[in-house]
Every structure is written in C-alpha cells, then in structure tokens.
Amino acid sequence: MDSKGFFGQWGGRYIPEVLYQTFQELQDEYKKARQDPSFWQEYEELMQTYSCRPTPLTYAGNLSEHFGGARIYIKREDLNHTGAHKANNVMGQGLLVKRMGKKRVIAETGAGQHGMATATMAAKFGFDCTVYMGEVDVKRQRPNVFWMEKMGATVVPVQDGSRTLKDAINEAFRDWVTNIDSTHYVFGTACGPAPFPEMVSWFQSIISKEAIEQIQKMHGKLPARIYACVGGGSNAMGAFTHFLDTDTELIGVEAGGLGLDTGKHASRLCGTDASPGVAQGYKTMFLQDDDGQMLETHSVSAGLDYVGVSPILSDLWEKKRVRFEAATDKEVMEALDLTMRLEGIIPALESAHAFVQAFKEAPDLKKDDAIIINMSGRGDKDIFTIAHAFDDPSWKEFIIKRAEEYKS
C-alpha cells in the first residue's frame, strides 16, 4: 500500500471530510499495532484460546485418490469460533478498538455471518453493537438475526435501494459519520477505504502463516496451487499472503451463478461484466452499468454476492499474480455432495466454489504435487439452501410440520 492507500491504481480512500480524522486515527493505531510484536502475540493468544487456532490442515486422502492427481489438503477455517474465517478479522479489530478506547462497534452484514462474528466479539469485549442489514437479508437470514439479538446486538433492517449488503454498508457509514468519537466500524472484508483492505488482509494472513508451515511439515515442500473463494476477498488474501513471494500458483474462485454469459453471477475479475469504478470509498472492479449504478448480482451463496472486490486482488489480477476462475451454482452443489460423502466434511456454499476449481485441476497435476483448498467456513448455516437444492422431500415435510406446530 502506498501512503494514500493505493495498490497500483486500485484502492485509495474516498471518504467524506468529516471522517478524515477518524480514518487517520484508525490508520495510526493499525500502523502502531503492526510495528508492535506484542500486539500480534496478544492476537494469536486470543485466537488460540477463543477460536481454535491454529486450525488444522487436513489431508483429504479419499478425494485425492478419487481424482488421481495432486494430493489435496484442506485448510480448516470452518473450525473457527462462529464457523468461518470471519473471526480472524473481527477479533483483530476488537483488540484495536480496545486500544483506541472506544466502546461501541457497528457492522454491515449480508448473509449475517459477519454480523454474527461482530456480535460475538462485542459480547466478549463488552462493546455496544449495532448491525446494519438489508431488509431482504433480515427476512432471508432469520437464524443469524435471532442469535445476534440474543448476544445483545441491535439489528437494524435497512430499507434503502435493493435492501441488501451494499445498502447496509451505506447505512453503516451514515451511522459512523454521526457517532465518530464513540464508535468503530468493523468492516467485514478486504474492501472499503484504506486502511481496511490492508488491515483486514493482515488479520486474515494468520491463515497462510500457519498453512505455509503446516504444508512443509506434512508434504515436505510448498504446494503447487492454492484455491480460495472470493467474495470481498478476505479469506483469499488470508490464504495467499505468505505465499505471494513463492512459486505457488494462486487461484481465486468467484461466483459464476447461473453462468458467466447469463448476467446472473457475481464475477468481477473473471469474465467481462465488471469495470473500474469508485464506490463505497474505494476504487476497484465493480459490477455496474454505464452510469455507475450497481448491478444486481446472483449466487447460490450469500457470502459471495457482492458488487465490488478487494482492491488488492484487483492489483494482483492486473499483475497476473492471481488467476481468477468462476464456479456455477450447479458445480458447487456437485462438489459439496462429493466432499460430504468422501471426507465427512461439509463446506459452506462459499467455500465449495474453491473446491470446484481444485477438483477440475487436481487430475492434471503430478502425484507428488500438493494443492491447498482454503475452506473458509462450514456449511451447517446453509442447510435451508442445500436441502432445497437437493430437493429433499423429508426435509420439506419437516419444515412444513414445524410451521404447522407454530401456528397451533
């Protein structure tokens, strides 16, 4: 990152003047933390005792044998507290908030996973917590809203625009502008104005810091390739960071939805539907129309359904250091099915995108090559979508029965 927050031509900090001082303060605190080894030590201790770190690297022997090519390893971010890599980011920011002496946190959330993680962190640290969530998502993600409220957070349904994630982000910024002194905005992914992209990536880099040691111990050399799904880009940056200076090939997998040629997807760096733009405080490749209005995205996984992408990934894409691919909804279900049956592991719908691409390429790699799939989260949260997609009649019956019980 340069002094103005750019990675090549991407990123920056496009914010209203009232937020300048707050961002400066955040940037200073973040820089201080980075230069202070005791901060990272405190962070690692917290993650070890609260979030099961280091997460295992699992050798997927049955999948490897099934494809007959590279040895497949899975980095198990699903075993974090709250079930995904998001804990890495929110707990790190929580420690920074403590240092800044603030007592209130706000967050945006789409599927509700980041809201859940933030509500959890706020409960642990004793912060007030408000989560902004599009009204459409509030309705779709009832279980997460329930738990956030039970942990003491206030969930505010946002009525603007398409009433989804991007509208929740805008509303969270509005809150921040009016409550600057008391409040920190816990941004959920490696996007937004500087220093968020770099700071979030730094916390997430704990993934590759562990993985690079684990793979050398288990496999004796570096992996040929690493696969990670890309929503905003935080789990991908986490999985890639410590491998950037190696020969390992890095592959980001975006949501192909119903197919790249249907317009119903969320692929920004793969395909041709995105273009450079400035929105939500930063410059990146956005899915937008000619007037800069954001397009509707589609994906079976709520967590990959975002119009922008990390400016750091836009830079790595432009430099051709990271290759981008897309997985369709249908391919995702097939990969999920296979992984459950052969390994007893249930990836989140988001994570399953990375599995799709790894499965396509594994057969063509050498038997003494290793590949790592970053499994960003667990699929338990997706039971409604997955059961629906597999068209399971007994599940349908269960849901209808439950509904009837509630009515009586």
Ligand SMILES: *Cc1c(COP(=O)(O)O)cnc(C)c1O
């Ligand atoms: C939120 C989420 C993602 C997408 O976010 P990134 O910032 O791209 O990592 C991916 N997987 C899971 C399980 C998530 O919860």
